[in-house]
Amino acid sequence: xxxxxxxxxxxxxxxxxxxxxxxxxxxxxxxxxxxxxxxxxxxxxxxxxxxxxxxxxxxxxxxxxxxxxxxxxxxxxxxxxxxxxxxxxxxxxxxxxxxxxxxxxxxxxxxxxxxxxxxxxxxxxxxxxxxxxxxxxxxxxxxxxxxxxxxxxxxxxxxxxxxxxxxxxxxxxxxxxxxxxxxxxxxxxxxxxxxxxxxxxxxxxxxxx
Amino acid sequence: xxxxxxxxxxxxxxxxxxxxxxxxxxxxxxxxxxxxxxxxxxxxxxxxxxxxxxxxxxxxxxxxxxxxxxxxxxxxxxxxxxxxxxxxxxxxxxxxxxxxxxxxxxxxxxxxxxxxxxxxxxxxxxxxxxxxxxxxxxxxxxxxxxxxxxxxxxxxxxxxxxxxxxxxxxxxxxxxxxxxxxxxxxxxxxxxxxxxxxxxxxxxxxxxx
Numbered sequence: 406x407x408x409x410x411x412x413x414x415x416x417x418x419x420x421x422x423x424x425x426x427x428x429x430x431x432x433x434x435x436x437x438x439x440x441x442x443x444x445x446x447x448x449x450x451x452x453x454x455x456x457x458x459x460x461x462x463x464x465x466x467x468x469x470x471x472x473x474x475x476x477x478x479x480x481x482x483x484x485x486x487x488x489x490x491x492x493x494x495x496x497x498x499x500x501x502x503x504x505x506x507x508x509x510x511x512x513x514x515x516x517x518x519x520x521x522x523x524x525x526x527x528x529x530x531x532x533x534x535x536x537x538x539x540x541x542x543x544x545x546x547x548x549x550x551x552x553x554x555x556x557x558x559x560x561x562x563x564x565x566x567x568x569x570x571x572x573x574x575x576x577x578x579x580x581x582x583x584x585x586x587x588x589x590x591x592x593x594x595x596x597x598x599x600x601x602x603x604x605x606x607x608x609x610x611x612x613x614x
Numbered sequence: 615x616x617x618x619x620x621x622x623x624x625x626x627x628x629x630x631x632x633x634x635x636x637x638x639x640x641x642x643x644x645x646x647x648x649x650x651x652x653x654x655x656x657x658x659x660x661x662x663x664x665x666x667x668x669x670x671x672x673x674x675x676x677x678x679x680x681x682x683x684x685x686x687x688x689x690x691x692x693x694x695x696x697x698x699x700x701x702x703x704x705x706x707x708x709x710x711x712x713x714x715x716x717x718x719x720x721x722x723x724x725x726x727x728x729x730x731x732x733x734x735x736x737x738x739x740x741x742x743x744x745x746x747x748x749x750x751x752x753x754x755x756x757x758x759x760x761x762x763x764x765x766x767x768x769x770x771x772x773x774x775x776x777x778x779x780x781x782x783x784x785x786x787x788x789x790x791x792x793x794x795x796x797x798x799x800x801x802x803x804x805x806x807x808x809x810x811x812x813x814x815x816x817x818x819x820x821x822x823x
Contacts, residue, residue, distance in 0.1 A: 439732075516732070516735060519728070519732060519790070520732055522790070522793075522794045523648075523725070523728060523729055523732065523793070523794075525794065526725060526793070526794070532795075535794055535795060536795045536796075536799055539791070539794075539795050539799065539800070540799075562811075563807075563808055563811065564804075566801075567801070567804045567805065567807070567808050568808070570800060570801055570804065570805050570808075571784065571805045571808035571809065571812075573787070573791075574784055574787030574788045574790075574791055574800070574805055575780070575783055575784045575787055576787065577786070577787035577790045577791065578782070578783030578784055578785065578786035578787025578788070578789075578790065579783045579787070580787075581728070581731070581783075581786045581787065581790060582748070582782075582783055582786065584731075584732070584735070585731045585732075585734065585735075585744055585748075586741075586744060586745045586748050587745075590745055590748065590749075591748070591779060591783070592775075592776070592779055595773075595776045595779065596776065596779050596780045596783055598772075598776070599772055599776050599777070599779075599780035599812075599816075600780065602771075602772065602816070603780075603808075603812050603815075606812075606815050607808075607811070
């Protein structure tokens with residue numbers, strides 16, 4: 406019995422932390438990062454101020470926890486690409502298709518992310534998180550491209566990490582346009598088509614349409 | 615004599631307006647858009663509060679005036695490309711090279727622009743300005759590409775306006791990376807190389823290296 410007690414408490418803590426993250430996600434993506442206060446999140450989750458602060462010291466920590474939680478499923482998708490044969494259709498299905506859906510459906514999420522990144526510039530701890538997250542995406546894309554090379558599916562014309570970095574920038578730029586002017590004004594779908602063509606021309610996958 | 619008086623006044627007004635814009639530019643690019651107040655600009659230009667408000671009603675108007683003034687020389691560069699034969703080397707010299715220098719030298723300018731764009735989302739007047747400016751860039755790039763097609767120098771593989779939109783997004787995304795993580799972390803120069811390759815592959819200029 407004694408050995409069970411801490412286990413329940415840990416489970417309870419994990420659940421409470423997940424509840425706070427879920428509430429924070431709702432608030433951040435409804436009103437944006439800059440306008441959100443800790444009090445908004447406290448109201449949304451329906452816990453005491455002290456209970457929330459036990460888990461997260463400030464808004465920035467909360468936002469990073471929201472993004473980290475989302476990234477788990479994003480990187481899971483990327484891992485699935487590494488196992489797929491051939492890789493190219495899985496890359497389209499797990500990177501480009503979700504990107505296109507995200508542009509259509511998540512302008513508020515995109516805006517909150519950009520707001521957060523803007524605020525990081527004066528804060529070393531947050532800057533470290535942004536840079537490490539960026540490197541994780543570069544590494545993940547590069548690993549996908551390298552795997553394609555090693556199995557003889559891709560024959561790239563640029564270094565794999567440059568293709569990765571440029572792909573991430575193109576996606577960020579399209580996100581920024583969606584946030585600033587809207588998905589229709591910037592013709593995001595046609596731009597995703599151009600990104601797809603960039604990847605086809607530079608990875609040169611075998612048997613791709 | 616009477617006919618001269620208004621002319622002097624107009625000249626004086628134009629100069630004063632230019633002085634305010636120059637002071638605002640200094641402040642915006644030193645401390646960012648969000649942190650700048652009208653009072654900062656008033657202090658920088660050394661005029662009375664009333665004198666500054668005679669010209670600009672708020673910070674957003676001032677920022678747009680700063681960008682409009684800069685855009686005059688940017689669009690002048692783009693017009694020069696239209697006259698150049700062949701077009702491709704002029705396009706590299708007047709778009710890609712300045713873009714690369716800007717990434718190296720102007721992280722604070724880039725940050726201020728992104729801050730301004732973020733703030734526009736809740737304001738129809740500003741949103742109109744952002745969208746119109748975006749369309750002006752799309753039109754200008756598209757016109758350059760179309761001119762290259764009409765003189766037989768370019769044989770593009772994507773619609774000219776899609777190449778224009780994607781190029782602008784790639785530049786925005788690289789700007790965002792420079793602002794968020796720094797020009798070295800994101801390897802901006804290598805990414806500009808990838809953008810150059812995208813343009814070469816899709817415009818297919820004759821005689822380009």
